Amino acid sequence: MFTNNDINFEALKRKAYNGRWAALEDGIIPLTAADPDFRTAPEIEQGIIEYIKDGYLSYGPFSGLPEFRRNVAEHFNTEKYGNFTPENILAVNSAAQGMFLIASYVLKPGEEAIILDPVDFLFKKSVEAAGGTITLCPVDTETGNIDLEKLVSLISSNTKLISICNPHNPVGKVYTKDILKKISEIAAAHDLWVMSDEIWSDIVYNNKEFYTYSSVSEEARKKSFTVYGFSKSFGIAGLRIGAVLCNDQEIFNDFIEKSNFNSTIEGVSTLSQIAASVALEKAKPWYREFLSHLQTNRDLAFNILAYSEILHPTLPEATFVLFPKIKNNLSSEEFARHVLQYGKVAIVPGSERWFGKGAEGHVRICFSTSQEILEEGLNRIIKSF
Incomplete structure (x- = not known):
């Protein structure tokens, strides 16, 4: 194959x-x-064909099709130690859009996000597009380890967000539950948001355990967003489909409202959601x-x-x-x-x-x-x- x-x-x-x-x-x-x-996968191709056979391509629910939200929640709960309900899931036009929406929600112009260095350029781009500023926290390019002492030292009164990439692109590090827990304790001690980009979380080798960030502690659940996408694990980048996940429903409802996913201003192609849903269900x-x-x-x-x-x-x-x-x-x-x-x-x-x-x-x-x-x-x- x-x-x-x-x-x-x-x-x-x-x-x-x-x-x-x-x-x-x-x-x-x-x-x-x-x-x-x-x-x-042929299952994805067939799923798209089946969906359009009756000739209807109507509006879907603004926040995402029920089957999409259900399948993403179930995938995280069974594969990544998550504890999400379908209501904790928002369909977005790619993980990249999810990163931008989170930065826009969390940061006021001039406020600061700490991102890893090196890391994919979209972390920097999304913060800057939201009017925020960047502080770089070094990652060991040999081991992928984050210097947590340095991370703490970088936090200022202007810092509002810590963004992590797990698994890490481009180093390929999977951060353990213990490391994620320490990050959640640092974030909680300084009342910071955490965004965890987990688009690579399906491509993990040697059966190594992967913990979605919000699963590692109560602190992690309270003030975090997770980003997910389908381009890496299922090869459907051109369909521009991703998800934002958040355990705190009150915060998430506010995020959905302020991100304009409560009307036809925003929303995701139903075909893309069907492809992603079939991927998780059948492929x-x-x-x-x-x-x-x-x-x-x-x-x-x-x-x-x-x-x-x-x-x-x-x-x-x-x-x-x-x-x-x-x-x-x-x-x-x-x-x-x-x-x-x-x-x-x-x-x-x-x-x-x-x-x-x-x-x-x-x-x-x-x-x-x-x-x-x-x-x-x-x-x-x-x-x-």
């Missing part, structure tokens, strides 16, 4: 944008945006095979790079990206340009633009493709020097 023969390259060259096949010259292998090269067997394939690819990529002279990888506990350290003296941008020019492989530089200041000296390599494409791409990178 996840071999090179299962990839429709013609379709990818027509449809896969965002730095991937459709955005690059022929002959270049994209190991860039975190999006699978494989078609989505888990596909997802488990996909996860097994990804773990094989992870190990393959790690082993190839570990024996190279140019990159030093660490083994991610989650996600389908590697974040190796550059061994030669090139900057992240220079390395990525060299590999594109001489190896015909596109990768993401660990530049401030994409991941923050702490990413410099690294590159991010996506491995959600076939074993053949992955091996060819990595060997091209190595041979380009």
